[in-house]
Amino acid sequence: MPPELSVYLVEDDPLLARHVREALDAAPGIRCVGHADCLADARAELPQRRPQVLLSDLGLPDGDATELIRELGGRDGEWHPHILVFSVFGDESRVIHAIEAGADGYFLKGCPDRELVRAVQAAALGESPxxxxxxxxxxxxxxxxxxxxxxxxxxxxxxxxxxxxxxxxxxxxxxxxxxxxxxxxxxxxxxxxxxxxxxxxxxxxxx
Known part of the structure; x- marks a missing residue:
C-alpha cells in the first residue's frame, strides 16, 4: 500500500476545522496529522509533525498566515510542505501576495469536500490546484x-x-x-x- 498522505490544518473556526478534518480523514490514503487555530501553535508544531501538505487559512487571530507561508518557503535544504491556502479572502491582492509568498495552490472556502480533497492530493504531487x-x-x-x-x-x-x-x-x-x-x-x-x-x-x- 502507498504511504498515507499527511496533512496539517491551520484554521481558527472550530466547526469548519472539524468538518475539514473529517473530510480529509474520510478520504482514502489521507490523514490529518494535526491542527492549529493560530500562527503560534502552527509554528511550534509543524517542524515536529512535518506534513506533506499544509492546508491553511489566511486570517488568523494572531496574524496573517502569509507570514508562515513565506517562512516555510525560505527553509533552503530543510523540510517544507506543499502549501495550499484555503480562505474566504478572494480579493486579488490577498491571492497574489499568498502565491508570491510561496503558496502552491489557493482555494476559496465553500468548495465541495471532493474538490478540497482533490486539491490536497494534487498539491502533494507538485501540482498547483x-x-x-x-x-x-x-x-x-x-x-x-x-x-x-x-x-x-x-x-x-x-x-x-x-x-x-x-x-x-x-x-x-x-x-x-x-x-x-x-x-x-x-x-x-x-x-x-x-x-x-x-x-x-x-x-x-x-x-
Whole structure:
C-alpha cells in the first residue's frame, strides 16, 4: 500500500476545522496529522509533525498566515510542505501576495469536500490546484502588467482562461491535447513566475 498522505490544518473556526478534518480523514490514503487555530501553535508544531501538505487559512487571530507561508518557503535544504491556502479572502491582492509568498495552490472556502480533497492530493504531487475565481485574478494581474518582466505563455494563458470558465483539469487536457497533470504543471509555472519576480524585487530592494 502507498504511504498515507499527511496533512496539517491551520484554521481558527472550530466547526469548519472539524468538518475539514473529517473530510480529509474520510478520504482514502489521507490523514490529518494535526491542527492549529493560530500562527503560534502552527509554528511550534509543524517542524515536529512535518506534513506533506499544509492546508491553511489566511486570517488568523494572531496574524496573517502569509507570514508562515513565506517562512516555510525560505527553509533552503530543510523540510517544507506543499502549501495550499484555503480562505474566504478572494480579493486579488490577498491571492497574489499568498502565491508570491510561496503558496502552491489557493482555494476559496465553500468548495465541495471532493474538490478540497482533490486539491490536497494534487498539491502533494507538485501540482498547483486552482479555482475559477483565482484563475480570473491571475489573468487580470498579468494583463495589467502586475508582474513586470514576466508574461504568460500562450499555453499558460489558454489554461488559465479555461479554468476561469469552470473547466476541470481533465476537460482542459482534452481541449489542449495534454494530460491533467500537464495542465496543472502549467498552473505551477504561472505561480513560479509570480514567486520568482517577487524574489527578484526583494533582492533589488535589499541590494
Amino acid at each position: 486552482i479555482s475559477p475565481a483565482i484563475a480570473r485574478h491571475l489573468l487580470r494581474h498579468f494583463a495589467a502588467g502586475g508582474t513586470a518582466g514576466a508574461a504568460l505563455s500562450a499555453d499558460e494563458q489558454q489554461v488559465l482562461k479555461l479554468f476561469a470558465q469552470g473547466y476541470m483539469p481533465e476537460e482542459i487536457a482534452e481541449r489542449i491535447a495534454s494530460s491533467a497533470h500537464g495542465v496543472c504543471v502549467r498552473v505551477r509555472q504561472v505561480y513560479e513566475k509570480l514567486q520568482q519576480r517577487h524574489r527578484l524585487a526583494l533582492s533589488d530592494s535589499l541590494g
